[in-house]
Amino acid sequence: MAAAPADGEPKPGPKVPEFLTTTPGTLLLVGIVVLLSLLINNLTGGVLNTFVVALIFGIALRALGIFKPGILTGIDSYGLMMLAIMILVFGPLATVEPADVAALAVPLLIAFAAGVLGIVSFSALTGKLLGYTVPMSVAIGLTSLYGFPGTMILSQEAAKGAGESPEEVAAIEGAILPKMIIAGFATVTITSVIVTGLIAARIGS
Numbered sequence: 001m002a003a004a005p006a007d008g009e010p011k012p013g014p015k016v017p018e019f020l021t022t023t024p025g026t027l028l029l030v031g032i033v034v035l036l037s038l039l040i041n042n043l044t045g046g047v048l049n050t051f052v053v054a055l056i057f058g059i060a061l062r063a064l065g066i067f068k069p070g071i072l073t074g075i076d077s078y079g080l081m082m083l084a085i086m087i088l089v090f091g092p093l094a095t096v097e098p099a100d101v102a103a104l105a106v107p108l109l110i111a112f113a114a115g116v117l118g119i120v121s122f123s124a125l126t127g128k129l130l131g132y133t134v135p136m137s138v139a140i141g142l143t144s145l146y147g148f149p150g151t152m153i154l155s156q157e158a159a160k161g162a163g164e165s166p167e168e169v170a171a172i173e174g175a176i177l178p179k180m181i182i183a184g185f186a187t188v189t190i191t192s193v194i195v196t197g198l199i200a201a202r203i204g205s
Helices: 023-043 050-063 078-095 099-131 136-142 143-164 166-202
Strands: none
Touching: 023 050, 078 099, 078 143, 099 136, 099 143, 136 143, 136 166, 143 166
8 A cells, every 4th residue: 555645645646647647748748738729729810819728728737637737847848848939939030130120229218118117107006906015016017028938937037046945936936926927928918919909900090
């Protein structure tokens, strides 16, 4: 008979077949989730965004015990996935000409300064009403500037910088990472698409 944990509760068995807990099996499950998310995105014409659908799938599968915490870290694939994400994020910058950047420098700086000031002011006020601290509120608001994977990377680095032990790092990351991830999806993936659609509809009208 298998030994029980110290608290007396039996250790739950795996929710999936054993071969799906290996590195190839786990990557297969993650790949299936990505493909299903892409399919739903295409079927809805982009109304249900791929990343939002994947996030919902991930939360549901984690709640059901099919996905383990830190699933990519556990199979030593986290670095590879982050590299792939970075390529997707920064790849389009290869087509940008220096002259285009120079022409847009001043308008971008003005828009950036005005945007940051507005975000900080609104986030601090709203956070106070919702019971969040000002630093946490501002950090959540600023996710609209960098989105995913910046929200994850900055949260992890902040936790490592503030925590003095692995337990403290894990506790800090657990407190801020979910808020930052959800905020990034809400502000960048959802809100920015709606706002851009409204602005684009008025251009030329």
